[in-house]
Structure formats: structure tokens, C-alpha cells
Amino acid sequence: MMQVAWKALTLAAALPAFGGEFINLGFEDPDPRAIGYPYANEKSLLPGWDTYFDVVGYNNLTQVFGLTVLFDDIGRSRNYDLKDLPLVGQFGLGVVPDAARTYPPIQLPAPYVQQRGTVPADAKGLFFLWQGEDLRVSLGGQQAAFSPWEQRLTADPRVPVHNYYAVNVEPWAGQEVMLRFEFRAFEYHAFPDWPGHVHVLDDLHFSAIPEPAPRWLLLASLWWLAWRCRRTQPWSTGPDR
Numbered sequence: 001m002m003q004v005a006w007k008a009l010t011l012a013a014a015l016p017a018f019g020g021e022f023i024n025l026g027f028e029d030p031d032p033r034a035i036g037y038p039y040a041n042e043k044s045l046l047p048g049w050d051t052y053f054d055v056v057g058y059n060n061l062t063q064v065f066g067l068t069v070l071f072d073d074i075g076r077s078r079n080y081d082l083k084d085l086p087l088v089g090q091f092g093l094g095v096v097p098d099a100a101r102t103y104p105p106i107q108l109p110a111p112y113v114q115q116r117g118t119v120p121a122d123a124k125g126l127f128f129l130w131q132g133e134d135l136r137v138s139l140g141g142q143q144a145a146f147s148p149w150e151q152r153l154t155a156d157p158r159v160p161v162h163n164y165y166a167v168n169v170e171p172w173a174g175q176e177v178m179l180r181f182e183f184r185a186f187e188y189h190a191f192p193d194w195p196g197h198v199h200v201l202d203d204l205h206f207s208a209i210p211e212p213a214p215r216w217l218l219l220a221s222l223w224w225l226a227w228r229c230r231r232t233q234p235w236s237t238g239p240d241r
């Protein structure tokens with residue numbers, strides 16, 4: 001059953017080569033057969049995307065020359081270096097840069113992920129979660145400016161806030177382009193006691209209107225955090241204690 005579903009997904013993934021919609025923008029569609037192995041073919045863990053060195057790891061940061069990593073909560077719970085990474089849905093994209101683990105540093109091309117597709121005709125913005133430094137976003141080979149959009153509260157005490165950014169994509173609306181994210185900060189790395197961290201990209205979406213996060217979601221998150229904090233306090237037995 002899972003293989004049938006994967007075949008259907010693979011067929012759908014072939015469409016963007018002909019100018020279809022961007023797919024797998026939240027990195028939620030890996031081949032389920034590839035999950036569990038530290039390395040896999042890039043097409044199977046990240047359908048739709050081309051990646052640096054054509055290699056993607058699964059919850060794996062042990063790569064000398066940089067690596068794109070599909071991570072999930074299993075990896076966050078097992079790997080100290082992944083524990084604080086922001087994650088939307090089941091999966092997110094992590095990028096370990098080059099050179100941080102080589103000495104002297106070897107200046108290789110910056111890690112990237114890219115995908116060809118058509119920007120929706122009514123799109124004004126491309127919004128995404130990002131953690132890192134010196135990210136370059138380009139559409140059709142042209143570098144696009146991006147800026148902080150909003151902070152979204154989460155229900156995760158380890159990562160209480162997700163930082164979202166926005167690109168104005170109106171100049172490319174309705175056009176088929178290569179969308180590319182290039183992670184250029186080599187000093188950004190996985191060692192927890194060094195400055196920096198793993199680059200993270202997740203939850204990309206085009207929108208006609210930059211919508212704010214629903215207020216009810218923010219209130220629910222605050223209530224949940226308050227409830228968790230209260231549950232971690234010792235229970236009071238009464239005013240005379």
C-alpha cells in the first residue's frame with residue numbers, strides 16, 4: 001500500500017519539470033522506504049528538490065564537506081545537536097555547512113537546495129521558516145531580498161518561537177523559475193558549544209496576502225505553555241503549608 005502511494009507521489013513529482021506547481025515545500029513527502037537510513041538518494045528523501053552534492057542525510061550530521069539533512073522528531077530526541085532545531089510538521093530541512101569540520105577550511109561551493117516550478121499568478125509573497133546566517137534566495141537566477149515577517153509561538157518548550165521570513169515574489173508571479181536557497185555561512189555548524197548552529201529551512205508557502213498567524217493559535221500556545229509550567233511546579237497542599 002505504501003509503495004502504491006509512493007508511486008503516485010513519484011508521478012506527481014515528475015510534473016514540475018514541465019512547469020507545474022512547486023511541490024514538497026514543507027519537506028513532508030520523503031519516500032517512506034528511505035526513512036531510517038542515514039544516507040539516501042536525494043530524490044527519495046526530498047522529492048522535487050535538487051541538492052548540494054545530490055546527497056541527503058536522515059537525522060545525520062556527520063559529514064565533512066557539508067550536508068543537507070532531513071530531520072524529524074526522532075532525530076531531535078536522539079541527537080543532541082538536533083534537539084533545538086525548529087520543526088513544522090513531521091519533517092524539516094537542516095543544512096550543515098562546509099569547512100567547519102575541515103582544518104584548514106576548504107572553500108567549496110555553498111550548500112543549496114533548489115527546485116524549478118511556476119510561481120502562482122496571484123502570489124505576492126513566499127514565506128518560510130528559517131534559522132541561520134547569510135542565506136541567499138534567488139528566483140530565475142536573480143537574487144531576491146527577504147526580510148523578517150513574523151514570529152510564531154509554538155507549543156514546544158525547546159523551541160518556543162519560530163522565525164518566519166518573506167520574499168516579495170510579485171516580479172516572478174506566473175513565471176516558471178528556478179527557486180534556490182543557498183546557505184553561505186560556513187561558520188554555521190552543528191557543534192552545540194561553538195557559536196552557530198545548523199541552518200534550518202521549513203514550511204515554505206506562497207501567498208497572495210501576508211496573513212498573520214491566527215490569534216486563536218497564539219492564545220492557545222500561550223495557554224498550553226502556562227499549563228505546562230504549572231504542571232512542573234510542586235503541588236501546593238494549602239495556605240497553611
Ligand SMILES: [Ca+2]
Binds near residue numbers: 027087090202203
Ligand atoms: Ca516541515
